[in-house]
Amino acid sequence: MQAYLERARWSDGFICDHCGLLGEPYRFANRPGVFRCRHCTRDTSLTAGTVMERTHTPLSVWFWAAYLVASQTPGMSAVQFQRQLGLSRYETAFQILHKLRAGMVRPDQDRIGGKPEEHVEADEAHVGGRTRGKGRGVHDMVLVAGAVEVRQRKLAGSRNKRKSGRYAGRVRLALVPDRSARSLGGFIERTVAPGATIITDDWNGYAKLGERGYGHIGRGSKHAIFALQGRA
């Protein structure tokens, strides 16, 4: 999922938030969402500008959390949520739960990608793995579809021309039963504004988006499966 967010934000390669230089950054094994510019040595966070901004929580926890929120019976408490995520702090669990409910999976919210200068990237991932408390070898994999707005950073002035860059805007996530055109197309129709341009991989579940009134561009990249392990 991290690779997905990275691709959504910097489809043409990493761009430093501070000096605007394009180029492969330094990466840190223990800080997976942080990229250090080789030119100015300042850090840029992958999740800046998204619902995940300024969190110290690993991305895998966010997607696991999104899965729990999307698949739970209504009214799960923050205490239960904290326990299932294995988080040490109640406050962290409460904040994640609140942000997800407010910004990501509320079914009545606006559809994303309505502005002509934005496009939307859509993908789906198998999320799951061993479920806490269910013992060894039990796997509850679910398919989560995601759509993210890719926005163009506004130019602050001619001096900052290089500061323009793409970043991730609003995100929508939902459980889907399978990778069929019906399931994935239905997800897109529920979450993305009609007429928006959508970039997906070449999976044929997305092949008919043009018929549903969207501009569709195939990315030609491989489908990815993200299993969030180690949560047992």
Ligand SMILES: [Zn+2]
């Ligand atoms: Zn820099």
